[in-house]
Amino acid sequence: EPEVTQTPSHQVTQMGQEVILRCVPISNHLYFYWYRQILGQKVEFLVSFYNNEISEKSEIFDDQFSVERPDGSNFTLKIRSTKLEDSAMYFCASTTLGEQYFGPGTRLTVT
């Protein structure tokens, strides 16, 4: 069964550093998303991406964040200058239409 994959599973970085979180969505899916979950809190939408551009973004997704689909398979989330409060689990998701399929997540720890 096809699945969304994410790398790395855990990323530790120092405050102010850039990080890139990587996702490989399900191959025939057209819509891609990033969500985050701060420890003990609910899952929050960050950004959606369709047809090689951002279709919607939340207030969390400020200028420090960017997304890219550099080739036909990868979908990346970049945080330019990480802050302590960026520590969270980041989930990638994809869909055609209907339910979204989530990856296992990347745990980002900013020290």
Add this chain to the structure above:
Amino acid sequence: AQSVAQPEDQVNVAEGNPLTVKCTYSVSGNPYLFWYVQYPNRGLQFLLKYITGDNLVKGSYGFEAEFNKSQTSFHLKKPSALVSDSALYFCAVTYGEGANNLFFGTGTRLTVIP
């Protein structure tokens, strides 16, 4: 604005008993409703969805949910709980057609007691 409420942070149920995890929603337009389950250190796994049609929706692992438009609810149910059902359950809503982003509830931790 879209929102989801899960009024119970924790639900405990004895193995073999029926379980209910509650969810109410607020959305502009027609709601698309989902339940996801999260096991420790894992991602979100899709359980079931309501888009249109029959108000009783059946999903994975014997779970079902009932859409109630008048009460704006979408409670998750299972007739007989298993210990392996113990996990964190999230209700989510989106709106209209297309692939809009999901709005999640705060989650309910289900513990099934042997």
